[in-house]
Amino acid sequence: MSLLEIRNLHASVEGKEILKGIDLTVNAGEIHAIMGPNGSGKSTLANVLAGRDLYEVTAGEVLFEGKNLLDMPPEERARAGIFLAFQYPVEIPGVSNMYFLKTALNEKRKYLGLPELDAADFLKLVREKMKIVDIDQSLLNRPVNEGFSGGEKKRNEIFQMAVLEPKLAILDETDSGLDIDALKAVADGVNRIRNNDNAFIVVTHYQRLLEYVVPDFVHVLYNGKIVKSGGKELALELEEKGYDWLK
């Protein structure tokens, strides 16, 4: 059974159709890159999968481990193992990073029938995970993303991913606005997290990240549809020829 199966997905925002029939299959252990010019629907796809209600699904279906994903509210999708690393992570003053993550992890554990972690055990877990993602300890006690630089916010997304251990992680233009060091740190994190049981959808405009997070499949999204699919070489070809080549 595939991890994610998208069939003929159509989605609109404010009445305007953005996704015009997406078909995609993702299996465990795979990394799929989705590239495309601005306005092609990349972020829409990521947000529809995560369950953002700004977008209306007008046709098609999405199965996650054989279950109807579109019927599940965002929190259930997260607990079932979907994680969206946001392009613009929101700041949440007054809610500490630690408290937020512990709550999120325990919601997932409850859903899976596992006992909740107390503060001490959670701290132990956090220390382990900090070895995976290069994140400053001080950021953990601060309110979520408050005053974080762009790079710190993206690292925080990957750190959350490390703690929550999703089955399917969607990176929505995680590389945008990052300098090369931050990019490498994010890529290192992803590479340490990936294994044969999970999968990644990396949504990106540029090929740069894909040198570090090497995809198994590259799909090109253009005007709401996947117009071309291939291996990692496709990314390089796009880089050379530009998006106009697809028209």
Place this chain on the structure above:
Amino acid sequence: MINKEQIIEQFEELFRRYEAQLNGQKEQAVHAVRRKAIEALAEVGIPTRKDEEWRFTDLQPLFSRSFDLPVKESGQAVTAGQVQPFLYVDFPGPQLVFVDGQFAPHLSTNIKDNAEVVIRPLAQMLKENPDGFDFMADEAILKNNTFTALNTAFTQDGVFIEVADRVVLQSPINILYLSSGKATGVAQNVRTVVRVGKNAQVRVIETFLSMEQTEHFTNTLTLLQLDENAHAVHNKVQNESQAAFHMGNIFVRQQANSHFVSNNLAFGGKLVRTNILVTLQGEGGEAQLNGLYMGNDAQHIDNNTLIDHAVSNCSSRELYQGILNDTATAVFSGKILVRPGAQKTDADQSNNCLLLSDEARIDTKPQLEIYADDVRCTHGATVGQLDADAIFYLRSRGISEQRAKNLLIYSFAERIIDQMKVESVREFVDAIILQRFKENMNFSK
């Protein structure tokens, strides 16, 4: 329709009844002040919505009721066990308990009364020193508004606190004004007086709670005087019955280089108004006013502040946050007055309100009245709903929608609660807030 003559008549009648049961106290010198106050009522008047200061608050529900005097010594029957849930757990200082506006010594603990700090119930003070009632006699305060006049006329008891020069009190002081609710429609008038000497420090909490969810009227007046270099923190925690009327007046006078913090928390009451007037009379004075108000159902909470920069080089910071749900309404009226010559004034004011329902409403009236030209004054108000992006972010991590909203609401309130430094008070306030949410949030920082 408010019939002013009729209302004044009603209060005068109540005063006559009050006098009748005063016995010996009628002969006290202070009684002349009480009489003066009730007589001044006609001059001070009864406010209506046509009065600017009461434009958004309808007092008709309050004035259309007639109230009774508190039952004498109603606190006698209340046991320590019954009062327990209304006190702060492991509170590290004196706790004075009043029931229906009357001091209950058997319910109070830890009271100190020595050369360093005087903590004395007002009725006791007036008995021991019949001529020492200057804290009742200030004419400007008496005539400030209807409720200060009524408070002066009807107050029998309260607390007098005086901290001697250079005394830094480590333990906070809690004054619990508890309504017993044994009889409905009771009006309690209480007064708290705090005098802080030069270089002295004190932290006072005034807590207003009700034992029953019955109708009653609390009319409170607090006078705080800070000498040079004094530090005082005044916390007001009000969570009275949802059928209660609550009128509060807090007057603060600050001398040079003194530092004052006010934390004004309003959770209970059907119709609530707190006026805070801070006068910065000496250079280098600093005032910080924080407020949190939470309204549910049909509550109406009105906060009216005036910070008077009477001299130069003083600073003031004001932050009020409100959370309104259902059909609750609130008012925030914050005035900053900078008098002529009050140069290098530095004043900030912010009022932020979360509206969680379509019918909730906040009327906000920031006012800057500036007569000096070398000052820095800013003010801002935001009114809005919970951030949808923040809610989604939390949900995308597996946190349910209701819990995500509760978290965000709580963190909004936290900004003010964080200002309270006494842990047992913070926990008590946290519990009040958590009770308001439909789901158990189980926060641990």
